[in-house]
């Protein structure tokens with residue numbers, strides 16, 4: 001199992017490369033894995049991703065791709081060439097199949113986003129789905145597993161239910177992480193770092209509780225300590 005520090009992925013949801021580099025500097029050796037999503041990717045973040053990879057950090061490129069198969073496949077090939085570790089796609093069968101072809105035998109791992117952690121049953125109904133959140137997460141996880149996707153993004157609320165279904169060959173990456181007492185914001189399915197690890201999450205994605213904290217390093221260190229304590233409880 002990885003070092004607890006390497007199981008924390010910090011979401012660099014920041015407006016510019018300068019702002020991201022300032023946070024990265026403050027986090028120093030405390031964080032080894034970063035996520036770059038829409039906000040930063042469209043503001044120079046993909047070049048920053050390559051720089052981080054060059055300096056030994058791991059990068060999760062969070063573009064949640066969803067398009068016709070050919071476009072997804074070619075887009076994934078481009079991301080694979082950056083040396084990124086994870087890339088998200090939406091958990092639609094055509095999209096997942098194309099992404100698996102696109103990543104080929106590169107080191108890139110494809111993560112399928114099951115149901116966004118800002119959704120609850122009412123949000124799914126509003127989007128036209130006749131499924132509860134756990135039902136749709138389970139259905140998409142089964143499809144992702146059959147297609148050969150490398151991992152799932154889900155809430156830690158679903159991690160315990162998914163683990164026996166997917167085994168240990170797929171990673172579970174859980175956003176919607178909130179240390180006790182932290183502001184929930186727009187997230188609806190949240191768990192503490194401890195509960196996420198105990199539920200079977202492999203990696204925790206944390207944005208605002210770290211990047212918007214007065215002392216991001218102290219916030220990250222506290223989460224890593226919580227991951228470590230929970231991992232020790234498991235053995």
Ligand SMILES: O=C(O)c1cc(=O)[nH]c(=O)n1[C@@H]1O[C@H](COP(=O)(O)O)[C@@H](O)[C@H]1O
Nearest residue numbers: 011037115116117153175176205206207208
């Ligand atoms: O794919 C993701 O990373 C993701 C999936 C999901 O279901 N929920 C979710 O919050 N995320 C991302 O995880 C991060 C969570 O950020 P915070 O809510 O600030 O901790 C954001 O960058 C989201 O884009």
